[in-house]
Amino acid sequence: MTTAVGRVGDDRLAASPARRLGRLQREGRAAYLFLAPALLFFCVFLILPFVFAIVLAFSDWGGFDLGTLKWAGTANFGDVLSFDGTFVKLILVNTLLFAFGSVFLATFGSVLVAYCIDRLAFQGFWRVLYFLPVVATVVAIGNVWKMMYQPAGLINGVLNKLGVNSIGFLSDASYALPSVTVVQAWASIGGAVLILTAGLKAIPEMYYEAAEVDGANSWHMFWSITLPLLRPALLFVLITQFIGGLQSFALIIVMTGDGGPVNATNVAAFEMYQRAFKYGAWGTASAMAMVLFVIILAITLLQLWVARRRGEETS
Template identity: 65%
Template sequence: MAAPGGPARSRPRSRQTAVAYLFLTPALLFFALFLLLPLLFALLLAQSRWAGFDLADIEPVGLANFTGLFAHGATFLTPVLTNTFLYALGTVVLATAGAVVVATCIDNLRCQGLWRTLYFLPVVTTVVAVGNVWKYMYEPGGLVNGVLNALGLGSVALLQNPGTALPSVVVVQAWASLGTAILILTAGLKAIPESYYEAAELDGARPFTVFRRITLPLLRPSLVFVSITQFIAGLQSFALIIVMTGDGGPGDATDVAALEMYRQAFTYGDWGGASAAAFALFVLILAITLVQLWLFRRKGREV
């Protein structure tokens, strides 16, 4: 007679584990083929010199690609990473602040599904369409300068001026990602119990006090998720910049890390330098994400 918990009981459990892995096999193969293998290949390229044609031409160079990113006179740290950080930070601030305001307003309106759908439309619109529409709006004869002229201000070449090009694209990126943030924050608002608002109303609390003392603290988990995902998307974005500025111009005013990687690989044929920049960007994203999580958790709520 087998002892309790002995081989007789372990056989069904082992069989269940084998069946579970059998069902997981397609997903694991997909993961290995399209994520793990490219990741390992990119790590190999980051330590090599390769023009992107014959695999036999891969030449190991050690850490030379990484040291070259931060060598004296290199542009990766400044202005590329500086522009990337400013681009991502501006996107987070504008999109999150705008989404909080809009989500709060939608939560007090009728036909909420209609309003959420309208704000979500830019998310499902192609980047090329969004970028070109805003590009024409930014032209000297476009809508934005038309509004400035109506206010008695002169026209501004927003995308041609190094001082205004990056903020102009940041506004478009934030506007295009507003819909996703609104959906997440409206779901977070729905999860807040009405009893808190009823108690605040009985106490005579003002709307702004209710928003600051009740809504924002209880909305913090959703805000953490939105801010982190928006920041990561901002650090990785480059398609909108290509559509609106062409090559990160004027000069290098809108040159960001993802765009620099794209140019190094597909324009200059430096796949090793592009891969090294990709891993440097990965480390930056990981560090910033961990710092964001630590800061939000330190403020009193575990997410």
């Protein structure tokens, strides 16, 4: 009797790993089934277009019939990266100035706004107020600021009251790109504020209490406690802002129309749009997209490397 009971127990122990493995396999199949719509969307709208863009970068295509697709080798990259071309000398410079300028202004402004909101009453109201530009359309934002930048607009009206002559914010090549950069930074502050306020909420109050006991003022606490502990959220904001700034072109279309004056606001994404949809040079536009992709990847990896090095030095 004892032997029979022991044998049944051994059979159950031997069968339990098999049952657990079967249950895990069934759960895995169910998980993939639920993920299938998202994976299908990812493949159709991200992976396939990316592969097709790589093919187009090495091809000559007018954009209408795949039968006219011709292999061009690296000729498109040669045209894009040629020293005499405007892409490297002007458009990439404008793109980097636009991206770095908007990221600097947006990051500095979002840190300041988030720090102030964290110390105000009715924080939900202020977060919603600053988030409104994010949910507004680019067309609405661009047109409102375009009217404000006009010679008879609000900004020049204030300057005239102060005794300053009207400035051609969008008609003068010296002011056009900085003017659009300010609008891009203003429009992207709201999303960064939400992320940074969440990061500020995650900082324990005991650090500030201990620093206050040691006699630290607000500036010392901000520089020695807030910024170091806010680094993960700040890194995410920097990366997403850089990617958005390097890819942005809708605001430029709305505010300047053609990247003017004299290509002063012409950036890489806008030039790609024109080459593909206006001139039908899909191969050249795809080569530009690949160059921009490499630049975005390099800047992102550099940011991650710098953040990791700074984290190791402070740890």
